[in-house]
Amino acid sequence: MRRMTRDVALWQLRARFAATLSRMYGAEVPAYTTLVEVAAEVNRDHVERHGDAERLGSLERVTAERHGAIRVGSPRELADVADLFAAFGMYPVGFYDLRDAASPVPVVSTAFRPVDPDELERNPFRVFTSVLATGDARFFSDDLRERVERFVAARRLFDPALIATARRIAADGGTDSVTAERFVADAAAAFALSREPIDRAWYDELAAVSAVAADIAGVGSTHINHLTPRVLDIDELYRRMTERGITMIDAIQGPPRTDGPAVLLRQTSFRALAEPRRFREADGTVSEGTLRVRFGEVEARGVALTPEGRARYDAAMAEPDPAAVWHRYFPGTDAELAASGLAYYRGGDPTKPVVYEDFLPASAAGIFRSNLDRETRASDAEGASHYSMAWLSEQIGRVIYDPYELYEKAAQ
DSSP: OOEEEEEEEEEEEEHHHHHHHHHHHHHOOOOHHHHHHHHHHHHHHHHHTTTTGGSSHHHHHHHHOOEEEEEESSHHHHHHHHHHHHTTOEEEEEEEEEETTSSSSSSSEEEEEEEEEHHHHOOOOOEEEEEOOOOOOTTOOOHHHHHHHHHHHHHSSSSSHHHHHHHHHHEEEEEHHHHHHHHHHHHHHSEEEEOEEEHHHHHHHHHOOOOOHHHHSSSSSOOOOOOEOSSSSSHHHHHHHHHHTBBBBSSSSSSOOOSSOOOOOOEEEEEEOOOEEEOOOOTTTTEEEEEEOOEEEEEOOOOOHHHHHHHHHHHTTSSHHHHHHHHHHSSSSHHHHHHHBBBGGGGOOOOOOBBBOOOOOOHHHHHHHHSSSSSOOOHHHHHOOOOHHHHHHHHTTTBBBBBHHHHHHHHH
16 A cells, blocks of 8 residues: 655645746746846835735735746547646636637636635645637638547646646545655646657648647647736836836726726736747758747736625626726625625635635736737627536536635624
8 A cells, every 4th residue: 555645735836837838938938037027126115015915915925926828739638738737736727718808718627726725825736728629610611620629638737647746646645745845847848849850831830820739739739828916006017117127018907097996907028039940941941949938927906896896896897998997887896896796805804814715807808908919809700608617517527616616604
């Protein structure tokens, strides 16, 4: 009988994984390191100036907080991702359909994260994970779909031994220190940017449909697309990054800045940078080139809204100038938000907001689009309706948690 040692718990593996990815991504995308430094400065200054700055999370938690984003090409690859992340105590939460956004992206997504409030407090690492919707004829003709699916089926994103180790660690609830060190290193390496040559003709054919599709299925591996620190004042961060000469995208995505309580999620990023990549040409030669697919995102989180609050949010955001009419939809204090049932507070106490731990499809699509060189091309064909939370859950063989149920539980 194997003697099980669990010197390292899942949350500790998660914290190590997030830190290792952060170091790796910083080495690959130096501007990310600048983003993290500025975010830390803004957070320290904000806490010094505002007595209630830590009501949505301690400075220690917020400074350590990250979310990543990856993209895969098939449900089979997504199932491997689910097995891998379970070893870090991260489980699928929510379903996001980016195909019908104002800036359509041919993917559906979920987010892998801790689901227990205590686990979130220990380390709230999340990974927004998208899978290519090859069955949607608006983006993929039958011929292209078949070729994309054949290409994806022939590649292997993760070493089977890595996934087997992940399953064992998840089942055991932890592992020994030697295995932990090797496992974290191998897991992070699976998301490093590959230097293998890219078939230029194949990549360009997919890029003509969608730059995101090309990033997913035009290469033989996956990689961290962005890694996101959390900041307490995103407007101040935007200003300071611009002062440092970093080109930011045109706007902050999500709710407007108001004098009332921060709600849901605000996000922005610096523009994707041209990174050197190698291409295989039609004649078999390999040439040097660049691609702009990875960027530095940053987020500011607010209180989680109830379904009624979310309906009001959607209505407000549909207005021509949401900031000008925000007061018509939301009260100006936490006490009023709690009393009106529009947001979640622990025990109904307005001094204890439940932090929004998830994502906004419109914001995700907006940031994707703002960092791309060309629009996604969608035809007038009928869209595929089978993509849903139930479909995704069946494909990966796991329950996908409903965010509202988690917030309701946290509020109780």
